[in-house]
Amino acid sequence: MRKDAVQNRERLLRAARQLFADQGLDVPLEEIARTAGVSIGTLYNRFPTRDSLVAEVFADRVATVAALAEQALAMADPWDGFAGFLTGVCELQAGDLGYNDFAVRGAALEGDRGYGLMRQILERAQGSGDVRGDVTLTDMAFVVWGVAATVRATYKVAPGAWRRHLALALDGLRAGAARTLPGPPMSVAQTRAAMREC
Amino acid sequence: MRKDAVQNRERLLRAARQLFADQGLDVPLEEIARTAGVSIGTLYNRFPTRDSLVAEVFADRVATVAALAEQALAMADPWDGFAGFLTGVCELQAGDLGYNDFAVRGAALEGDRGYGLMRQILERAQGSGDVRGDVTLTDMAFVVWGVAATVRATYKVAPGAWRRHLALALDGLRAGAARTLPGPPMSVAQTRAAMREC
DNA sequence: CCTCAATTTGAGACTGGGCTCAACTTAGCT
């Protein structure tokens, strides 16, 4: 690749990172190109689809989440690991509107590895009796979807509000809180499909 | 008003009710007009803004919610009233994508009366020790936003999933579940502003 | 039946994005 091409690619990524963070994933591509100081044609040259740009921008975040998950498993207390992991993911969501959208679409855990780790975190915290036994991995989507909605609604007007939402959600997941949950949980396939709908 | 005008108005409302329910509030106005068998110009004649149409379509729902709230207060058990009310609202959300959007925007409780009733329902359930004392009226928004997000994501692929989400949220609101909640709650003004952002 | 104010109509102006491609420019090699 020619060096001007490399440079433009980087400028585009920088611009996209910023604009996604401030405005979410739906930011106009023209605006990204303009901010990068490059023409719309060049943007399409480097990134033929919006998704390819998004994937590139958030690639590091996927790694971050995996790291977060490993930290969680390394913690002595299973509940602290569980709650800490969810808090970490939600902090990423709250700090970047683009990532907030990205997480909702399920991209955060893609690559199987994320899913597997998350399952371990959950099962460990259930095994120790901290997390209620009747929740499933797929129920975790409710936390991500819910907090994402709260972040979207409140980031301008009450930026910390999502922490209360998360705290309530976590309290609902504790073993002490358990009542019976209605209906069968979503299958993993259903959850993936639902995330694609976002 | 001439009788053809009245008729067209009603056709438009019928069409809008249906299309909002199936596709949410963002349905193209042209499609509503087409479905009603009327021209786009007529739609604009009868309803100068989208909001005026929306308000008309969901006027009855606002009344329904108020009725739901009064039923809740009439129930012997404060918790049952509280949980029943939230369940009723969520059922409306799940049954109508348009109302789902409408509720998120806070229109559901507008007209002060709704707010006052909701506050009574909450305070009664806190007074009896069923609902944790540290939650505020404004925290109820998390339930609506959260379930709305789940409804949007899952209505095609797992239509009942929101009930699990709601059940978990309710368990988080029970007195037994109480841990400390972080930060100050949103003010009513902040909550209203946040809802307007949706 | 006539009249006219009320109503309807739909072509088209306008907006805001996505996306393309022929013409131009330039990095980097020999």
Next chain:
DNA sequence: AGCTAAGTTGAGCCCAGTCTCAAATTGAGG
């Protein structure tokens, strides 16, 4: 210096939606 493949450019096309307004139509009172 000259060549060429790689890269850039942006005008312009497309699509989908909102909204307007002058002309055509029609209900209903006299």
